[in-house]
Amino acid sequence: MKQKAINGWVKTISVPTPSLQNNTADAERVLAALKPALATGNVSIDLDLLRILPGLIRTAGNEFNCVLSCRNDHWTVIDMAPVSDPAPVGAAIDLGTSRVVLQLVNLVSGDVLAESSFDNPQYTIGPDILARIHYAAEPGGLAALQALIVDSLNGELAGLCQSCGFEPDAVLLTAVAGNTAMTHLFMGLDPQWIIREPYIPVVNRPDLLKAADLGLKLNPRTRVFIFPNIGSYFGGDLIAGILYAGLHNQEETSIMVDVGTNAEVVLGNRNWLIACAGAAGPALEGGVTKMGMLAGPGVIDQVQRVPGSTKLRVSTIDDLPPVGICGSGVIDLAAALFMSGRLDIRGKLVPEKCAGRIRYEAELAHFVLVNGEDSGTGRDLTISQADLDSLIRSKAAMYTILETISQSVGTALSDLASFYVAGTFGSFINPRAAISIGMLPDLPLTAYQSLGNSSLGGTIHYLKHAACLAEIDSIRDSITYLELNVNQDFMNRFSAAKFLPHTNAGLFPSVVREES
């Protein structure tokens, strides 16, 4: 996350004029000029660039910006242009299962030039990755899924370039991060073994690819870097996130949590990294990210207690009359109800404390958050005991995962220096509320840092810092993947975490209820 001076993929060189004394080939004179900038002689020049090189270096002066790519310690010059030409461009792509986000970056200055996002068009095949993987196994299915994402990327990239006033062939480097299944579909690789025991991707560490080989309509010389995965459940989006957070560079132990389609956790420091994901995720997914509705106009994203009152104040997106509630709002609400004694330590509504705001439907208690006359729908906005039970399971699963991974390396959650929360979850969640219900550990609020889209952040980082290539390999190679076994220990911890904030209240000293 820390801003560094850009030391990226563009190197400026001066190409010496040939003479009878220095009559090495054009290519070799360019490579010799690059050698000091790269500290290696392991460089070659793209064939298509060789085809225009003699004319270029004889007509366009001596000073050039070279755009390079690198893989396996070998560099390739993919573009050369006079330093006076417009800067070359990179495209950063976060390939999400639901949403795809793109940014264009000036490869010389590192400035972000434009951003856009769109719904993953594979959604029409199946909203979740499982449905898509099954579809990929049908005849023509994989090709259709690949075409969907590639075509929409082509359209989006063309539009973004046009908005910046250049052609798509100005884009010379592309960095892509996504979960393992998404990157497989993007590369046209058969994903079916990802979801069958023993859960095997086709590839962990994709080679550097040519955009044209993937069907991307950029420069024929454009290279595409795809962040490596660790396995079926731990994708390149997470590696990109770790790179972006800088977890792997810090002396103190920190944790990163990403709740997207899946819940993934990475714990570590500059000496070691341990990660887990997935197995305990469904409760969390079904709870936090799917409960209520997605964030949108009129959706309640924050709930606060009015000091000295039992009243609750809701905030909605765009300040419109409330029409529903999203995940962060549910966590806020549960925290507010618990802290004021209207939810007991088992997460059950306490009718006698709710002062007429309880309503029963088919014997199921509902808490009325907003009355019909104040809502944007004309109907009461409520949260049911079933919704709350689901939240309790989710928060217990989350805390259990955090506890399990930290106990596996002998670290106490209370010792963590930083707690990075990635993604939409991280952007909207109120750590104070999440601590109150025991979803997140009781750390000082200053330890919590929201990363935003850390997967996109990692791809941007790649485009700006050539040296991070080695870091990415090192992150991938150093991560220990912890298989979460849902065994008796895990279930015991899960049961203990199903209380508010926890069976062991001593773990949450800052959570003190007004009324208990």
Add this chain to the structure above:
Amino acid sequence: MKQKAINGWVKTISVPTPSLQNNTADAERVLAALKPALATGNVSIDLDLLRILPGLIRTAGNEFNCVLSCRNDHWTVIDMAPVSDPAPVGAAIDLGTSRVVLQLVNLVSGDVLAESSFDNPQYTIGPDILARIHYAAEPGGLAALQALIVDSLNGELAGLCQSCGFEPDAVLLTAVAGNTAMTHLFMGLDPQWIIREPYIPVVNRPDLLKAADLGLKLNPRTRVFIFPNIGSYFGGDLIAGILYAGLHNQEETSIMVDVGTNAEVVLGNRNWLIACAGAAGPALEGGVTKMGMLAGPGVIDQVQRVPGSTKLRVSTIDDLPPVGICGSGVIDLAAALFMSGRLDIRGKLVPEKCAGRIRYEAELAHFVLVNGEDSGTGRDLTISQADLDSLIRSKAAMYTILETISQSVGTALSDLASFYVAGTFGSFINPRAAISIGMLPDLPLTAYQSLGNSSLGGTIHYLKHAACLAEIDSIRDSITYLELNVNQDFMNRFSAAKFLPHTNAGLFPSVVREES
């Protein structure tokens, strides 16, 4: 030249079945299995191969032949097939200015499967390379020249494959050697700066290329290795020749001479290599390789003296009545005439010794080799004093080059362990005759070794020995290129070499004329 056991580009591996304990990706399990065979982990798998990999390793057993390519210390798996499948194939191509020669090789056994050759179709644009380079500078010219050679290679390769009973996509590796201009035209690289001072190729060391990027219709995964050049006048065909001769591996100093379109000489041993080419070539080209006619049916390729007689016995190709004489025949004839006193030490015909076989046309003496009644044309076959003068200039140029290069490193020609003669010149020339006229140094005949098509030999060597990649780079990097300056010293040596066998007869102790 020495046969080694094949240790080539095909490695046999056993791919472990995935399990929950070893759940790395398919690609990574293949790469791990390859690591011991390659002694490096720097390997990746071609994207197109990744696309079929999961099915392959789950349906075709565990034992596979992997075809690899390598460049810059990074290996790429380009094909995998069950060991029971037919062996993968390599194509070796000698890209000559006049003639192109191809062989198909079994990449597992190293056996040559088929060979063919065809006239370089760029001949229709210009018989010599200069005309083609000028044509390449015209609009569309370069593309047309490239298409000519690529199209004819495609046709020839398809035919050769058909004759062997497989499809062109069985060809997975291709090795190409040619002079610098020819390889530039093959790659579609602008050759115009090759012939303009300071004589600069576009590239010395081409990258490993995909056949498809060159327009070759082989397997989409086929890689093409193009032998590197040292400069405009010293091409990859010569590097291939050195590799084939093994000059760079020998303790004793040897020399290799290749007279093709150009005359090129390499001198050296395992510690150093020095080369020169071109500048003194035209006389030799015009003389030895173009005098008379090209070898063909009825052409005199050998002339021998009948012992104890002044009669000459001619041998013709296919034993047909003689219709002309080719280079090796001219050298034999000149040697026979000189050894029998019919040519003086200046190379002039001695009429009084020629016993009625001299005829004058426009005051120019002609020696009648075959009478009209014995020839295949019905006319006398003669050689004129002008032809002989041209031969003398050629042989003097050749000897001067050999002397100049060996003197430059303080080696006496008489100290050479081996004298390799490459190409058609080497296949047909009679070293004894060439020594007699002072064209080649007076070494024991056992020192002379004919290499045949050493450029093709080098490409075959590449296909059979993966380790030679480092040797090729090392040959290229270690050669000192000697610019032949036609200065006073050179001219003095040239003048001295214009006598038969030489002004300093002490250099040729074995040449003792019957009559002097």
